[in-house]
Amino acid sequence: MIVTIDGVAASGKSSVSGGVARALGVPYVSSGLLYRAATLLGLEARLDLHDAPAVLAHLQGHPLRLEPLAGGNRIWQGDRELTGELHSTRVDAGVSVVAALPEVRAWVDAQLRALPAPFVAEGRDMGTAVFPHAGAKFYLTASPRIRAQRRAQERPEDVPAIEAALVRRDELDRVQSAPAPDAVVIDTGPLTLDGVIQTILAQLPA
Ligand code: ADP
Numbered sequence: 001m002i003v004t005i006d007g008v009a010a011s012g013k014s015s016v017s018g019g020v021a022r023a024l025g026v027p028y029v030s031s032g033l034l035y036r037a038a039t040l041l042g043l044e045a046r047l048d049l050h051d052a053p054a055v056l057a058h059l060q061g062h063p064l065r066l067e068p069l070a071g072g073n074r075i076w077q078g079d080r081e082l083t084g085e086l087h088s089t090r091v092d093a094g095v096s097v098v099a100a101l102p103e104v105r106a107w108v109d110a111q112l113r114a115l116p117a118p119f120v121a122e123g124r125d126m127g128t129a130v131f132p133h134a135g136a137k138f139y140l141t142a143s144p145r146i147r148a149q150r151r152a153q154e155r156p157e158d159v160p161a162i163e164a165a166l167v168r169r170d171e172l173d174r175v176q177s178a179p180a181p182d183a184v185v186i187d188t189g190p191l192t193l194d195g196v197i198q199t200i201l202a203q204l205p206a
């Protein structure tokens with residue numbers, strides 16, 4: 001079975017997916033890492049991130065490999081591991097431009113659909129565009145302030161700057177971020193990380 005966990009930026013998708021996946025004994029798949037890695041490669045090659053043919057040609061010339069481990073996803077370009085470089089402020093700032101390119105979305109979707117189930121998939125459109133027949137679907141939300149406070153533990157900027165960047169990214173990602181009609185929406189604001197994980201586990205089909 002495939003479980004999808006979508007949601008807005010810094011709503012807890014990857015932490016929650018990791019916990020749910022570990023409890024189920026399956027891997028989780030972070031679709032956002034593929035968009036982030038495509039963005040890093042584009043920035044390093046000094047490409048115009050709006051230039052779909054150039055970004056796609058660069059990806060095809062530098063194939064990426066996602067390793068969907070339960071303990072944390074890793075991503076490689078040949079022998080080079082990119083994982084540690086993907087959560088920088090400059091990748092945060094460019095990724096929505098790359099993710100808006102239909103050619104890049106098709107390339108990411110093909111990589112995800114080639115992975116062997118079962119797994120937990122997290123992102124924006126896992127329950128809608130990529131795995132519409134998933135066995136269970138969830139959508140995580142929280143207020144921008146709470147999300148910024150959480151992310152401030154992981155970024156050098158202060159909470160207001162992080163909040164402004166999150167709101168901007170939510171807006172740029174709006175097209176692909178609509179919840180699936182059959183997704184269970186969870187406001188993670190009042191919940192602990194473990195509380196969110198237990199809420200999801202309690203709602204999975206037997
Ligand atoms: P996303 O994958 O949606 O960007 P993350 O899983 O990276 O979100 O979570 C962002 C930060 O918020 C992490 O530091 C994580 O530990 C923390 N976090 C996630 N969910 C909760 C929660 N319910 N309560 C408190 N902190 C949380």
Ligand code: CDP
Pocket residue numbers: 008009010011013014031032033035036095096097099122123124125126169173176
């Ligand atoms: O964890 P956070 O929400 O900050 O980011 P992420 O899940 O790693 O996603 C990074 C970016 O990739 C998002 O801002 C979207 O632009 C894009 N993305 C997407 O368009 N579709 C997905 N399924 C996953 C990510």
